[in-house]
Structures are given as structure tokens and as C-alpha cells.
Amino acid sequence: MSTDKENLELDDDFVADDADDTEAPAEVAKTNLTKRRIIDNLLDERRLNRQISEYDFDL
Template structure:
């Protein structure tokens, strides 16, 4: 057994091309998911505020 390590040859060009294609799709999905989450959060906030208005006693 040899304790000497040999450097690995890596083709960076192929990895960069595959990485670029794979990186584009998740960014769009993340933006879409974030937009959907914001819409849901806004809707829930609106419902919470409407409930507070309905529960508020205006006859103080």
C-alpha cells in the first residue's frame, strides 16, 4: 500500500455547464414559491385584521 496521493483530474468545463443549467431552474422555482408564500401571508394577515375589527367593541 502506498501512502502517496495522486491528484485527480477534473474537467471543469463540463461541470460548469451542467451547474449553470441546474442553477437556473431552482432560482425560478424559489421565486415562484416565495411569491406564493407572500400572497398566502398577506391573505392570512388580512383575515386576522378583519377578525380583530369584527371582535372590536365599538361601543366604548
């Protein structure tokens, strides 16, 4: 390493391209999580309905 200070050139285009790529997967993950929660809620509702129908109320 040199002790002299060197001027570094930065590419502004690289930062802009990187920012665009990170936004799209976040939306996909968000929609996948929403779909998964909907499915989980439906399965939970079915399970609870089955338990209610099988429950013996004449205890």
C-alpha cells in the same frame, strides 16, 4: 507534490452543465416565496377583519 509546472486540461462542458442546473431551482424558490407571501397576506387580512368585527366601538 512536484515542483514542476504541469499543464492542466479543463472541461468546458462541465462548467456549462453546472450553470444550467443552478438557474431552475432559483425560479422555483422565487415562485414558492411569492406564493407564501400571498398566503401570509390573505391570512393577515382575515385576522384583521376578524379583529375589526369583534372590536367594541362603544368604548
